[in-house]
Amino acid sequence: MSELSGKVQTVLGLVDPDQLGRTMTHEHLTMTFACCYFPPPQGDEAVAENPFQMQHMHWLRQNPYSCHENLLLQQEVPAVRDELLAYRKAGGGTIVENTTTGIDRDLPTLKQLSKDTGVHVIAGAGYYVDCTHTEATKRMSVEKLTDIIVSEVLHRADGTDIRCGVIGEIGTGWPITESERKVLRATAHAQTQLGCPVIIHPGRNPAAPAEVLRILQEAGGDISKTVMSHLDRTIFDDGELLEFAKLGSYLEYDLFGTEMLDYPYNLEVDMPSDSQRVKTLAFLVKEGYGDKVLVAHDIHTKNRLTKYGGHGYSHILKNIVPKMLMRGISQHQVDKILIDNPKHWLTFK
Numbered sequence: 458m459s460e461l462s463g464k465v466q467t468v469l470g471l472v473d474p475d476q477l478g479r480t481m482t483h484e485h486l487t488m489t490f491a492c493c494y495f496p497p498p499q500g501d502e503a504v505a506e507n508p509f510q511m512q513h514m515h516w517l518r519q520n521p522y523s524c525h526e527n528l529l530l531q532q533e534v535p536a537v538r539d540e541l542l543a544y545r546k547a548g549g550g551t552i553v554e555n556t557t558t559g560i561d562r563d564l565p566t567l568k569q570l571s572k573d574t575g576v577h578v579i580a581g582a583g584y585y586v587d588c589t590h591t592e593a594t595k596r597m598s599v600e601k602l603t604d605i606i607v608s609e610v611l612h613r614a615d616g617t618d619i620r621c622g623v624i625g626e627i628g629t630g631w632p633i634t635e636s637e638r639k640v641l642r643a644t645a646h647a648q649t650q651l652g653c654p655v656i657i658h659p660g661r662n663p664a665a666p667a668e669v670l671r672i673l674q675e676a677g678g679d680i681s682k683t684v685m686s687h688l689d690r691t692i693f694d695d696g697e698l699l700e701f702a703k704l705g706s707y708l709e710y711d712l713f714g715t716e717m718l719d720y721p722y723n724l725e726v727d728m729p730s731d732s733q734r735v736k737t738l739a740f741l742v743k744e745g746y747g748d749k750v751l752v753a754h755d756i757h758t759k760n761r762l763t764k765y766g767g768h769g770y771s772h773i774l775k776n777i778v779p780k781m782l783m784r785g786i787s788q789h790q791v792d793k794i795l796i797d798n799p800k801h802w803l804t805f806k
């Protein structure tokens with residue numbers, strides 16, 4: 458039995474799962490999203506160049522990916538520290554930090570933030586989407602990729618003495634590229650060796666989540682210990698959602714706080730409101746999937762910080778939980794979503 462078995466691995470070391478408390482399973486505290494810059498809508502080119510100030514934040518709410526500065530969350534460490542203190546005060550205990558190779562994972566900063574705030578932080582191993590894979594990464598064999606991922610969890614990552622506690626978010630697009638397929642197979646092989654949690658960023662197509670699970674399963678991955686992220690912008694039909702839920706992964710609604718009329722990466726997508734997200738959670742609970750639901754905000758741009766008028770990392774605890782209760786989700790079930798399900802997912806086998 459490995460020393461990890463029955464424990465959760467944070468950036469400060471191993472902890473007992475009962476210590477985690479309320480957990481957001483998909484956040485970023487420091488990263489860059491420059492890889493996914495999207496040109497502004499025609500006619501708005503000048504607006505996109507406005508100084509990064511409060512009076513321009515209304516534009517960023519609808520166009521977050523069209524301003525270079527907005528994509529540099531790593532410039533906001535002091536503001537994120539304040540937000541984590543507020544998160545702790547609001548009853549939060551743990552944050553899973555999903556920044557992987559390709560979007561500027563910064564483990565020393567995560568460690569310092571955890572020390573400064575008392576919030577448990579769990580870091581992610583592995584690789585983001587194809588466009589961030591280096592040529593060297595693309596040339597690697599599945600075996601080599603597996604060794605790197607295993608080492609990031611078992612030994613250290615990025616030349617630090619810090620270990621990752623989950624694999625992911627592993628980035629995939631649609632269609633899934635060859636390099637992404639290799640990383641998925643390596644993820645499954647590493648998970649088999651480690652008995653660890655895995656979290657996936659699927660492509661923006663309703664068929665993408667199931668296809669990812671198929672690849673993982675074929676490579677020996679443990680679907681019951683795998684989280685499918687971003688379902689709020691990926692599967693919209695209730696029937697399709699139930700078909701996907703049957704496959705057995707965790708079901709994550711992690712874009713709480715985002716309202717965007719034109720989702721630039723796929724204009725077919727109507728991004729739901731928070732009220733619609735809560736309705737979907739209630740539906741999944743009613744259908745018997747209460748043990749599989751997870752929630753988060755996936756903060757990955759500056760404008761979502763409270764410093765810039767955004768909802769911040771405490772939005773779910775402060776605003777969404779009361780709404781869940783109002784819509785008939787019991788306190789017991791809320792606790793499952795915020796405490797028990799993350800704890801079970803994050804504990805090494």
Ligand SMILES: CCC(=O)NCCS(=O)(=O)O
Nearest residue numbers: 560658687690722755757
């Ligand atoms: C790195 C953050 C991330 O991937 N967030 C998901 C954004 S979206 O695909 O849901 O638009």
